[in-house]
Amino acid sequence: MTDGPLDHPGLLYRDSAGLLAAIVPFVRSAVEAGDPVLVAVPGHNLELLRPVLEGAAGHVDFADMTVTGRNPGRIIPGLLLRFVSAHPGKRVAIVGEPVWPGRTTVEYPACAAHEALINTVFANREASILCPYDTSLLAESAIADAWRTHPVMIDAGVRVPSPAYGDPIATAGDFNVPLPPPPADADVLSYERVPDMAAVRDFVRRHAATVLPDDRVEEMVLAAHELAANTVRHAAGPGRIAAWTEPGLFACQIEDAGHITDPLAGRVPPDPTLPSGRGLLLVNQICDLVRIHTGPTGTTIRTHLWAPGSGLSAPGSGGESSGRG
């Protein structure tokens, strides 16, 4: 049904019955063909699918997308490519639901870019990646984006080629959009040279310690350090780091004059023989959100670390969101 080895359909579903009716046969036929299967969906859909699939199919791997795939930039390297390399020589079948109604407006562009880039990263891999979209709760714009990021769509049980699908790198580029500025009460530090790195780390350590547990503080320090080190190594002129807290999260935003020209930076492991270029990959692994806005005039990167218990709600369960509410 597809031209290349990758099959990447978007699945539009209205309710639990619609989801089950599409996923169960997809999984069952993959299991019968001997293909390894991974189902990575948000917790509520995991609860729905797991008992049915465990009873009806053979071995299936499960992941809660709101945890493993909290950061959209981590899904390709940390979940999908990892699953592929764990099963060398096999065609894999994956159900991946990276867009759910609780995704915030800050998170969403990274999700849509992720969906587009799947087409590039997996273009020559033997894989079926089925991406469910909940049409009853998601914004119409998110459904329209699904048509742009999937070469085929399954709508009301019917597979149709998507007329809106285009060059995935260009589509991902459409989600390379400016980030909101840090809030007025965010603390800011400028840095320019290698000896400033210790001050950057102290700055992040001091602010993160007010909301994060010790281990996460040190991981946030590591992530911010690597981003700031990229400024010092690659960008002309100084960088600025801002830190603040929001309900349920700790945020850092880095701005410099650099330009990240590789659209896949941080989403695929670089050649292991190269000495550097792995900083963004690590930052994606650590953080719960990494949003990048980059161009010839400069780069802004926002990182979030989820801080459970630090506010009124976890990110994604309230506030501004991409859903209709």
Place this chain on the structure above:
Amino acid sequence: MGGPPLLDQVTLGDHVCWSVDDDVIRMETIAGFVRTGLRNRERVLYCGDDPAAVVEGLRQRGVDTGAALGAGDLSVDTPEGSYLASGAFDPHATMLLWRSEVARARSAGYRGIRLLGDMSWASRRFPGFEHLPWYEAQINMIFAEGYVAGVCAYDRRRFDPLHLRRLLWAHPGAAGSEMPFDPDSSLRMRRVLDPWGLRLEGEADLSNRDALRAVAEHLFDDGPDVTIDVSELRFADIAAARVLVAAAASGAGRVRLTGCSPSLLRLLRFHGADGVPALVAEAR
């Protein structure tokens, strides 16, 4: 009278790159550095341009230079008498020189040597000066033994900034006119005899990467089993962790890391440590 406290925290085992750009601060700082050494029973050596002027500067700042020079507690030499003794800069000969100075000082009852190297000679492009970055990295092996407190003074006005940056990265510690040497944000590397290996303290980042890499290259010089205590290593960046994994993956020996922080464990895994049987990483 206290000079600017730029080098107050330098102790035996530290190797600091000091970027100088002010002559008054320079002399005040040297005086403080020398006084600390004399007080701590370390033999103090100044090697660099115009040693007579430095002795006079020390005298004016209250150091009893006559007594210190007479007793052998202080000695001064020109670059031609130390770094360039063979007529050119020979890094191997220079390292041998420091080793013999350490041995002489220790046998005379000193705790070690306190060395201030004025590196201005290198800006005059003596033959062999191109070996300087390599030398500054390799010499960390001598510092790790814990008998030399060394400061290499580089005059920012005389060196190309790019060249100076390269030299800076070879030093585990740094100081500048407005930036005192801070052990907490520097890397301290010390030899440990039992279990055989090293102790790393402070912060390992791109400012001291070449220093760590040079020490890692010589990790197995004295045997194939090395324990590295990282319990006081407050921060390690992605490249520092890669150096540790690469050392264990080289096939030259086995590395046991003790006291790893959770973020270091993450970094080690990130670099594929799980697939390196010669590396054992123990949590803090």
